């Protein structure tokens with residue numbers, strides 16, 4: 001069934017999250033068949049111009065199996081040990097499966113602390129963008145080895161949403177063992193009505209969601225609903241669908257109505273502007289020359305160091321700075337890629353000289369267009 005509600009995701013950036021129950025056949029061991037099917041679909045998506053980031057659970061479930069532990073331990077260190085063992089199996093399975101379609105994949109392990117820290121957040125973002133640029137499929141999981149209870153994401157639905165925000169994806173696709181969201185847990189009420197389309201963040205959704213459906217899943221539907229709400233903060237839609245559905249990803253990006261579609265209340269740009277305006281304090285100013293001011297205003301370009309005359313304030317990489325035109329008006333604000341001391345050194349220089357001046361180069365832009373809001 002084709003739909004008219006703008007579900008088509010062809011050519012878009014998509015984060016796909018796969019849960020433990022799917023990846024490990026409810027703890028029986030890595031499901032090569034399922035992983036092979038997703039790899040094949042992701043290869044098709046990439047041929048259609050999509051960029052795909054995969055968030056995969058299953059390390060703990062696979063580790064328990066490999067260690068021969070029948071009962072899931074409650075101590076966090078034992079779970080961490082299991083995750084370290086199981087992650088090997090996951091990555092091996094993905095590597096072998098993607099290689100069949102000529103695709104290279106990469107392991108990226110993240111913690112909550114990595115994404116809460118502005119600099120590490122930007123570093124993770126740059127690495128992921130670089131992987132996507134090189135046609136690599138990043139496979140992300142929580143870095144279970146180093147997390148404690150207080151700083152755990154705890155569930156990969158939340159991690160999937162944060163990664164969606166991080167890479168500014170157009171959609172988060174959560175594949176699970178149900179066809180999507182029902183008005184009640186279908187395990188408790190098999191007659192429960194299916195939810196096809198809703199708005200992410202609608203508080204009614206949280207009331208529908210129950211806990212995990214299997215011994216290996218962790219968050220149940222609630223973490224998926226909350227993940228959709230979080231993904232919507234950067235303007236991304238969320239789809240919750242069954243990972244067993246044949247060609248689910250290919251059909252989704254073609255605009256077919258599969259699973260539950262949770263649309264974002266506002267678009268990406270509006271969401272980004274709201275976020276910049278609401279969440280961050282301006283930590284410094286950059287004085288631009290006339291050419292740079294014009295480029296930001298009319299050509300929708302990024303800000304390069306050559307167009308910056310001087311800077312004020314003690315800002316760090318990743319903090320918010322205001323961009324002033326030569327006549328002293330604020331024309332834009334954005335997240336700066338270099339700290340104040342570095343900006344002072346590279347101002348008025350072409351990007352090609354950043355490396356020789358600083359001894360390294362993070363990005364050629366001082367502020368990337370994606371991280372900038374231009375005043376109207």
Ligand SMILES: Nc1ncnc2c1ncn2[C@@H]1O[C@H](COP(=O)(O)OP(=O)(O)O)[C@@H](O)[C@H]1O
Nearest residue numbers: 019020176182184185210212213217218219220
């Ligand atoms: N309203 C609901 N609609 C659909 N599934 C629900 C609902 N409430 C609870 N669930 C349960 O959520 C489970 C999926 O979550 P979870 O077990 O954490 O899976 P995953 O490993 O894919 O993250 C389903 O098996 C289902 O039993």
Ligand SMILES: N[C@@H](CCC(=O)OP(=O)(O)O)C(=O)O
Nearest residue numbers: 020057058059060155156218
């Ligand atoms: N990092 C953990 C994630 C656990 C988790 O969130 O599981 P799930 O609810 O199945 O997505 C693992 O790989 O086992």
